[in-house]
Amino acid sequence: MMIYFVAAVAGVAGFLFGFDEGVIAGALHLLRAQFDITSTQEGVMTAAVPFGALFGALAAGRAVERFGRRRMLLFAALLFVIGAALASAALGAVMLTLARLVLGFAIGVAGLVAPLYISESSPADKRGMLVSIYQLAITLGILGAYLVGYAFDDSWRTMFAIGMIPGIVLFAGMAVLRDTPRYLAMTGRRDEARKAIASLRGIRTDDPRIETEFAEMVETADADRGHGSWSELFGKVARPALVVAIGLFFLQQLSGINAVIYYAPSVFDEAGFGDSSTQILATVGVGTVNVLMTLVGMALIDRIGRRKLLLAGFLVTALSLAMIAIGAATDAQAMDVVAFVGLVLYIGAFAASIGPLPWVMMSEVFPLSVRGRGMSLASITNWGFNFLVVFSFPILLNHIGLAGVFGIYAFICAIGIIFTFRYVPETNGILLEDIEAFLRTGRPFRQLGMATGPATAAAKGAAE
Template identity: 35%
Template sequence: MEKKNNTYLYLVCLVAALGGFLFGFDTAVISGTVSLVKSDFNLSAVSEGWFVSCALLGCIIGVSCSGKLSDKYGRKIVLILSAVLFLASALGCMLSGSFTGLIVFRLIGGLGIGVASMVSPLYISEFSPSRFRGMMVSLYQLALTIGIVLAYFSNAWLAGHTANTFGNAELTKIFSAEVWRAMLGLGALPAAIFLVSLFLVPESPRWLLLRGQEQKATAILIKIDGADAAHKEVAAFNAIKGKGNTEEGSIKELFTPIYRRALWIGLLLPFLSQVCGINAVIYYGPRILEQAGFTLNNALGGQVTIGLVNVVFTFVAIFTIDKWGRKPLLFVGIGGAVISLIIIGVLFALNITSGPWILIFILAFIACFAFSFGPVCWVVVGEIFPNAMRGKAMALATLSLWIGNFLVGQLTPIMLEGLGSSWTFWLFALCCSPALWLTYKLIPETKGRSLENIEAYWKDTYTAKN
């Protein structure tokens, strides 16, 4: 009988995590292009916000469709769709002939991000054994942060080589005169790698179980975690399914008293993770650092530092989330993020913009987010929903995340102009604070629990309460 293979587990989860890499790269690469595109197309503040946030609108549409598609056709085929959308967007943005064309291809990229942002962590969560699930899903966030930092590196490198000329006029336009084209087009390479790699991974075993393909699912589970664990998981799945659950759960079940708490967690935690201001720093980091006295090139360099800190502190979550649990990381990280945001606002209010202080506390905020909100949010929303409706439920949770993301992307330049940097960061601190209450009051500790055990927990809790 085939034995478990940890290497196989890691490789499959890394392939799925490439969706996070493309998510991070595509959302962060925009930061280095904003001022360049604004100059080339003479954009107003509203048009600038639309250029940044139009992809987020695509994300919302993509997420809205991804839950039903992934439940109907499988997680793998929908991930392949996201890779195709990423590839088309990168090439289209690089070659677009107008601002309207650029917006259209940014929207297509947004569709890909929206689909991948939901299905990638869903796939990893369903694929991973319970004792490794926190770490494996955190790989998605790690890939996301690596995508962000590589976008910063590539932006900074391309911005520093705009004096170069090429024999071909089109290449000179892309890599020199309008270098933002090269910045956006570079995403085609990882998108192609993601697309090819997806043909080598299996379908989610829990989706196969939902479709009655128990033999295929068992074979995959044995390869992941050994025969004993595989047969226990299949038995637990069948036990829950035998209690009257249909093959494909209705989203209406989430609004019943049994799962209402899970629904609140799934809607609030992702939303709060965005309105804390993380993407204001990612999208508008160079502009914020310029307001703090950095030049554009130094601001891009500061943005690279932000990205590196994001990567490094994500490893804290990877190595501790399955040991310490989800709630301790959330408490420490969110508390530190709120304090850092308040201090940044005070520094701007007192005009203490010379020296490294603004950058230091921005880095502190990023570090706190990187080991708490960032990875733990994806882990929790991938765990708390019942098997039969997990795809649709995670689509709702991810939709909530992208609505928050869209609002931050659209409103940040208006807030920076109208309210100033200090009040902008204080508002982010205010929006971040309720997550502490949410963690204390609603979120259960899910460390080490199987997905079927967590599903049974909601039913048992409701039965005991009533």
């Protein structure tokens, strides 16, 4: 079906996200030698990506409503190419930091728009799996960055230059695609919206199923027209969605994932691995686990639902991070093995649940009129705490050690269990329009999808 091609093209933005985040791990030892950078400069250079992404997400919130999903992804693709070219040609740490700010801005835009583009194009029963393609692409990008770092371990310029290739692929793919049916309907381009639905579902334009889906989109678009202010986003209808989206990204980032992604070789060094080549190779192994377990999460997300997968994910990550902390706190050789096993378990559990689900739910829970703004704030939360974790990791490592750092991350994951149980709804299989209808009933958001089957819960809630 066309929808899989659409998800794959938009997913290239996720690959770029992962690649441009992960490539620094293989390049750092070369950059330290060439530019003689301090630990503070290293933190700034590494954290430039999430810092730039924060501003990209902020800018994209309004721009995606004005210019559309497709144009914003084309814009992001151009920035990816420019940023990679500048990074590969950098003459010093300052220029490289600026290039990574450009890449970060592109990631911030794409990180908001790509999941939205997939979500608004997908049928309800496959939406979770299809949006998860974005997270799968992130893990493939991270793995690709690690492999490039291993293959070109004597040339950091080549590592960064390779990032131009997927940027060109993203631009070429988006150039041949339409905008989403929901955006087309919202902007009054209704004939184009019908054609987009037919293309995405693989049916004829005169198929009656098109009119059914189109009518629901138009009804919601008409109801939301003239709305969409920031005050509405913080109002009682949209506020529960905002709490869920922001809360999940807060917990996702403070679980410490990007400390592992950016500084994986350093983590392996602390855990007892020897030379830099061995550390990079071990990091490639972690990247492989990341990819494989993301596939597991994609297989489960539309079967067991979002809430159960999140609860399981936070439980396993809390336990595995505690294993790392305990292993790092002792000098015994056997405990180094415990720390390594804990690290692999953590990556697996994160990849199957905590990694993809905030992106999926961010694209699902907001009313159409404030979807761009809501996703913007959620993305800002993501990148703001991403920056905080990445920048603080080497500093915390020097002051409280690996055991203390991962002990903090374990505690955050334990809080995630409570948060999910109290606030997160089950959106599995529910139309975006029905999720919005449920929000307008004023019932506790966590009750969505609980009382009845997911396909009818929202509709029944709206009728009560």
